[in-house]
Amino acid sequence: MSVAGGRAAERDGRGRRIILWRHGQTSWNTARRFQGTTDVPLTETGLAQARRAARLLAGLRPDAIIASDLERAARTAAELAEFTSLEVVTETGLRETYAGSWQGLTHDEIMARHGEEYAAWKRGEPVRRGGGELETEVADRAAPVVLRHLEKIPEDGTLVVVSHGGTIRTTIGRLLGLDPRSWESLGGLSNCCWSVLGQGARGWRLLEHNAGTLPEPVLGDDD
Template identity: 45%
Template sequence: MTTTRLIVWRHGNTDWNRDGRVQGQTDVPLNDLGRQQAVDAAELLVRLRPDALVASDLTRAADTAAALAALTGLPVRPDERLRERHFGLWQGLTMAEVAEQRPDEHARWKAGETVIGGDVETLDDLGKRVAEGLQSAADLVPAGGTVVVATHGAAARQGVGHLLGWAPEMLRTLRALQNCHWAELTFDGSRGWQLAAYNVGPFSERPVPPPV
């Protein structure tokens, strides 16, 4: 059975990741640590011999993908569907500030509710959007090929879960991907999409705040 491989790769560290600040779709660049993380991860991912490379058009994901492009010679195809969850009025705040200034919305977020308020994108909309981008990326390669997709933490988890058809309560059992770590999914005609590995990366980190 011919199996297609999809690697869903979270971007490297940013100053807002470091400070626990909500990024959402704010275009925050990688910091020095994030750029080194991308290089370290790319040195492993190149061994998978990817056939295509796709990234969110936000700088932190595109620049993460560029580290792998430099080793493979592949172009990075941008796809705005792979952007992070839009966090609306939360963007730019720390999570402590969100909890203080928007306590009802924060409580709904903590409870895993799909609709939060504050112009935050719903989990259903996020999952559908990112899963469409992931499927389009997989469709770029022939059966048996490998595609690497550089995206974001919340986007990766929700998109992967939607692609797998997981219920929301099951998806909440997955911890966040660490910066520059990835999930590996496989697809074949008889079994569909399956999760082969999760939170794989070249280094270990201390636990990080939820990906926002």
Template identity: 40%
Template sequence: MPTPITASPSATEIILIRHGETDWNRELRFQGHIDVPLNDMGHEQARRLGLRLAGETVQHLLSSDLMRAQQTAAPAAQQLSLSVLTRVSLREQNFGLVEGMRADEIQNLHPRAWEQWLEFREDHAMPEGENARDFHARIMGALGDIAALHAGQCVLVVTHGGVLDMVWRTANGLGLSGPRRSDIPNAGFNRVRIADAAVPTSIEILDWADTRHLDDLPAQPTYDQTRHLPKR
């Protein structure tokens, strides 16, 4: 683990939330930039998340502009008496032509792209999509802007699983290649600190994948990238 970063009065705390469940999450489809709404379970997760956040001191609430993120943010906005400001820069990774597809559909329709996807290289993108390196740069830029605008404050950010993966890798000093290995549940609670807005990669994880507010709900669908790796 990286050495903990000393907090300063100008540090920015960011509560990061992955949106609630959608039908496409349940079907393990690549959602990307397609505007999919929450399903009934996702709305219940969002309601509980709002109650979980009621005691937090939060000065601003930002969300991806995609519907599933905005719908997740709505109950929290009500509890915190904050308006929701949307940012296109907080969207999920763009998966291009394969958005809306399951893994088996990609294998059938874009077999070469799927083979390359399983290499998990930072410079690879699905056809007409965004590679991990460009995605990471977009997200670090967005978080750097948030930290610069809201130094010394706490900001709630509702976004997507891939975004949280970029944050987790960066905070733990990992590269962008290789499959996702962090736990990123729908509507989970994550808290990080950015010590210096000029260096948005100076991220310290304070809390990660807290789902106590979702206890007793059915198990979440999980897209495990590692299960696609060749057996050794």
């Protein structure tokens, strides 16, 4: 089922929906360089990705848009605002995971310098990458922001959250009630792709994951 299909856009009284949309491509994504909270802008390709995706997402008739205040996310959100005339509310709580000394390093450099730490993180163990945040701490700050803004939209409304790969994954894991050790199994989001959560009688359900216009490689899924 495509998120851009008619059913996802209909107001059918089945509860609120959250669209968690990853920012467009940056030069650090293509270099597989860990960004974390470093404020790296979109490339021209990333901007084009945002415009293309925004046209589709506008068809889902969002009621509100919130975004990380980092430029790559805020600029991506601005494209959807152009199509919907909605105001983008930026939130520091939606920033990517702070990764300390890992930020600015490529994945190969991290594996070479911090191999055990990197392997432990990939196994789902709680790791302060580069002395930074735990994934559970990211969920602790991001998920409440999403829930707070959800309270402001209609009961069958749609909230668009423009954020980062790692933050989106931890937020999805938290809202679905998954054990943090299994969050890695959700997989990464490609640039400018999105996931959709729907509110059901027994809580949140994952309706779509890594949806977009065309299949795209996942570049720097946690930055």
